[in-house]
Amino acid sequence: MPHRALSGLVVLDLSENISGPYSTKLLADYGAEVIKIEKPPLGDSSRRAEPFPNDQPDPEKSGLFLFLNTSKKSITLNLESEMGPQIFKRLVEGADILVENFRPGVMASLGLDFEALAEINPALIMTSISYFGQWGPYRDWDGSDIIAQAMGGLMGLTGEADRAPLKLPLSQAEFQGGLNAAVATLSALYFRDETGEGQHIDVSLQEAVASILEGALTIYRYSGFARGRMGSRHHLQCPSRVMEAKDRFIHVQAGANWDHFSTFLEAPHLMEPRFASILRYHYADEVEALIQPWLEKHDAREIFATGQEWRIPFAMVLGIDELMGDPQYEARGFFQEIDHPLAGRLIYPGAPFRMSETPPEARRAPLLGEHNEEVYIGELGLSKDNLTDLKEHGII
Amino acid sequence: MLSKEKRALAGLRVIDLSQIFAGPYATKLLADMGAEIIRVECAARSGRGGALPRMKPGGAFGASFPDGDTGEKSYNRFAYYNEVNRNKYAITLDLTKPLGVEVFRRLVRISDVVVENFTPRVMKNFGLDYPVLRETNPQIIMISLSGYGQDGPYRDYVTYGEGIEAMVGLSQLTAYPDGEPLKPGVAYADATSGLHAAFAILAALRYRRLTGKGQYIDLAMREAVTPILGEAIMDYTMNKRVARPIGNRHPPMAPHGCYRAQGRGEKGGENEKEDAWIAIAVSSDEEWRAFCNVMGDPPWTRDEKFATLSGRLASQEELDRLIGEWTSGYDHIELMNMLQGSGVKAGAVLNIAELAHDPHLKERGFYEELSHPEAGTHRYPGVSWQMSRTPGRLRLPAPCFGEHNRYVFGELLGMSDEEVWRLADEGVSAREPLSYLEA
Known part of the structure; x- marks a missing residue:
């Protein structure tokens, strides 16, 4: 009997940075087996992103990486090596879901586009996340969080009317992309469980952002009124x-x-x-x-x-330092301590929702390549010698 | 033809009691994927702003109605409601009346999911909390979205999405470096909670498929929004460093910001003329050199201090000023095309009109047209992602108040016409919402 909501699902995760990893974090914390495939020797770019304990960069200690990659396994694989795509295809045979956030066209250049992978595994769900989507005039443009916030309409609505448009803090378009990818993936899973048919999902961060503009686009269509920036005011509610207040x-x-x-x-x-x-x-x-x-x-x-x-x-209006002592978070046990062999015991944000039958569980993020033996030997049946060989050739 | 199209969530039936934005956003996502969503509304809580007298109130509120006119039935013409409730059905049922509760339980028997976002005591007061629903249908999945969760000292606290943005630290960080806390220009906490809620429902459905078991999901909006501040929280737990607003900057990149472009020169107010901006993000020295090249390599770019990321980060204010002088000579769309054409990450800050006519979104078919019997024919933001085998689409306009009473009570629950009339006559199934002032 499975004990997590998504127990039994196998997810291959080629994504890096924030959008893809947040979607697979959700899948993993709620029970899926997520195998994160990182490019040797450096791995996911978020391993090199701040914050680090005492500001000392260390690929196993990035707070961003540790938070976004809970409950996942990590293997290394260089898809640009000659053997990389072949090994990857063997993993695809046993997978339910594949998530990737390369620039559009990269998977195809590796011979790993959806059509090729569906031939190996017709039930595969492949979720591609990009800034502008897999096709259309902007497809090959490069993006980043601020670009998606700007071109999705969010920035033009945020900030003071007489100052520059303001982006939402940290990387909100990336999170929106990840959330859309997670919902889309489970929708496709529902269909696959009914019919046995897999499919390809195309998530565009621009569209993810343009979808949450709180009526602004429809108001424009209804009456030609283009809402602008209103500082901290709301356009309908007052106040x-x-x-x-007196103190803050x-x-x-x-x-x-x-x-x-x-x-x-x-x-x-x-x-x-x-x-x-x-x-x-x-x-x-x-x-x-x-x-x-x-x-x-x-x-x-x-x-x-x-x-x-x-x-x-x-x-x-709370600051980040005021969250952890807050009585409501505390009463519900929201924040969670997770131990990690190199980064130590740290407090992490907890689960976004609770489930009565299948409580989520976030386990520590993996070390780079930590599960190479388990996956390559245990699941693909390679030998220890094979593994040494692959390592020496920079394939894993 | 359309009905034969494959839909990812065909056959899934969801009862939606939720109001305003977070819950309806979750069910919008499911509706777009083909689930049958039945909104349960009542006269006092229509989720449509109540019945307004006919007027042309002006401002953003007035503009929320087609042609600025609330019309005879304002509650069927409200942009907010009509955007987020497309592809859904709506019935009217008063759950404070025993007959309403009885009919609701009959509906629960033939449904898969119940979504609600009342404050925690309301469903219990109706006699419709999870233990009752489970007894009615052991396989039912129920999700409650609330501000703070179903237990704890704040469980009964009231809030909207904006309050949640304040309570997680998002408002404080949504600010210019020298400025006071602002807030996202959209209902960000609601949308983020709604997305997590849709994920939660689909995860519970997967578990039910394997085990036959339903379950209860407790989603506190505050907890669903907190993870999107993950890196700032980790910085605090690691280094006790408290994140401060940094406006449009992003530490590992420089230049990184929003720069004034040449005015649009369109008709409209003074401000609008000036209000054209371009976002630029340079993430490597190689991109920086490409950027300098697009600018025509002006002498200032040869300054040593700008050659490296650490140098650019240290001189960001000067850098931003110099770049702003260059960008202000060009149209923002032209800038975007020039920079992207040279491999520099850049995006025009699209205003709502530009977004509505963006050629890329147009080509991808993002906007879809719907004809609504009382709001007319308009294009709406479409399905949030594309799927190769089960493309979602806008099939139905948002429902009018009580539009599907006959379908749900008659066809789904097998009531006779007389019974359906009785529901209306006894006020269990309202014909129209209370006026705004009464509600």
Whole structure:
């Protein structure tokens, strides 16, 4: 009896950096056997990405890599070597899923495009992630997170109207790509389990981003109105923004009951008809000016806690250092300590959702090539001598 | 013809009680893949903004209705709702009434998944929490999306996606280096939670296929959004370093940023004229030399300090200023084509109009047209990814309020016309939402 949701699935993961690895992290933490295939001698580029403990670069200690590659196995294989693609094809025979995020055309140049692989394994699901997709005029353009945020429309909507568009922090387009890939892959798995037929999935980061613009594209089609940047304001709700309380910033939002909100803030002027209407966003400056003095008299924590008693959706604007001691995360045991032979015991973000029958489990990320023997000898039946030979020729 | 097209999730039936954006985004993904989504709405919670008086309210809100007009039935014309609820059915059922609960349980018997995003006590108050649903259908998969989770001291706290963005540290980092916390310009926490929720449902379905067992999924939006800050959290746990906003920079690359391009020169306000930008990301010295070449190798680029990444990182402000002087002489689309043509990672910051007409998205068929009986014919952002064997597509416009009552109550549950009428007459199945002020 399987004990994780995705137990029994075999996933080959040729992807690197963030987008692909986040999708396979989800698959792995929820039970799939993910075999990460890294190019020798350096492996996944995220092994060389910050942060490192004490800022000392070490390919086994990148925080980004350790976090994104939990629960996976790692083998090394150079697909550009003569034998690389042959060995890879043998792995494909026993796999359910393949995830890759090379630039479009790379797999084909290795003789490993979907058509070739489907001949070996017709039930294979191959998920390709790229900045602009596998075809179309921009297909061969190079990208990065900021480029996908810019061309997916997200940056043009974020930031102050009179300043430069602002990208979301860290690598959000990459995560969106990974999430789309994960959902697409399991959709294809559902179909394969029904019919036995595999298929090829084409995830474009530009499209992943353009899909989450909160109605902006449809509003444009409906009425020609092209939403722009509004700083911390929301385009429909008022107020809904970060404001200054006595001691620090707080997120202010009225929620469903305006009467309640006005009473709580001791601001009877807010009950004027023009403010009590859904159209009060026309008077956002005035609304905010009526709220600000009260906020400045109270500490953010106090507003948050008592506001919630009134069922008003205030929220704290927290820094990264404030997450781990937070009572709600703590009560639910969200953050997780994971030990690693080289990086040591560290706290990691926990699982994004809980499952009653099949709780997820995140195990430490693999060392580069840690599972070469297990996979090549144990599963493909190569000998120890074969392995030494492959290593000497730079194939693994 | 279309109905014969293979759909990845054909045969899957999902009951969707969710409101606003996170839950509906999850079911949108499933709907686009061919699942049958039945939205359960009621007069007080239509998820459509309530019935508004006919008006042309202006601003972004007014613009959310076709031609800026709320029309006779505003709740069938709302852009938000219509974008995220395409490919779904909708029925009306009041779960505060015993008959509503009874009908709902009949529906659970013939469904695979129930999605809800009320605050944790609501489903229990309806008498429809997971133990009840499991008794009704042992194979049912239920997912609850909430702000903070089904237990813990904040379980009853109310929040929207923006609050979650604040509570995970995303708002604080979404800022200019010298500025106060802003927020993503879209419902980012909702979309991210919705994607995780769709993944969760499909994972549970896979387990059910192998074991016959349903299960309960507890998705706290806050926990679903936290992982996307992974590297900043790891930096804190490793080095006690607290991430600060760095705007458009990205440490391993320089130059890396958003630069002003020549104004669009289009009609519109002053700002719009100036508001043209190009994002550029240079990740190697080789790319830097290619970039200098595109700029025509001006003398300043020969400065030693710009030759290496560490030098460029150390002089980023000066570098950004010099690049900005160059970019401001060109159109942003022209810049993008020039730079990409030379192997430099660059992307025009597309505004919504440009995105809607982007030639690449057009060629890929990203936008698809739907005719909605009350909102008219428009193009919508399409399926979020492409599949070779089961291409998703936009088959149905978003449902009108209660549009599929007859199909669901009659065809699926086998009720007679009289029974269906009775549901409406007794107010169990509403004919229209409450007005905005009542709701």
